[in-house]
Amino acid sequence: MAEATGNDSKPAEDKPKPCCVCKPEKEVRDQCLLFNGTEGKGAEKCKEFIEKYKECMKGYGFEI
Template identity: 55%
Template sequence: MSSTTRTVPPTAKTSEAPENVVLKPTANGPKPCCVCKDEKASRDECMLFSDKGEVQCLDKIAAYKACMAGFGFKI
């Protein structure tokens, strides 16, 4: 078994985070990993086990986004 390594050329630019992503949650607020766990699990299960992926899971994706927005996170 052979392995190959790839290097990033020095001219490659790193992408910056999009403007709508919360980078620093407030000290008093919840962390994104700790909220909307049921919605996230439902979305992930749908995405992993459905035949058409995102198309079949739009309602679950929307529910997850709405839940996160309720906590102040924009995704």
């Protein structure tokens, strides 16, 4: 006799929510944009932090 598998399999979409990952990177990015602005030179100054955040999110399967 074969045993029933029950709840052994997890759904494919069992990844974390975007709000719960990359928190340190998000905080640094947000602080930079808050104090430097989101347009023009402000965004240029924060480009490094924005890219680090994007790379982190890609690691969890999120495209932004």
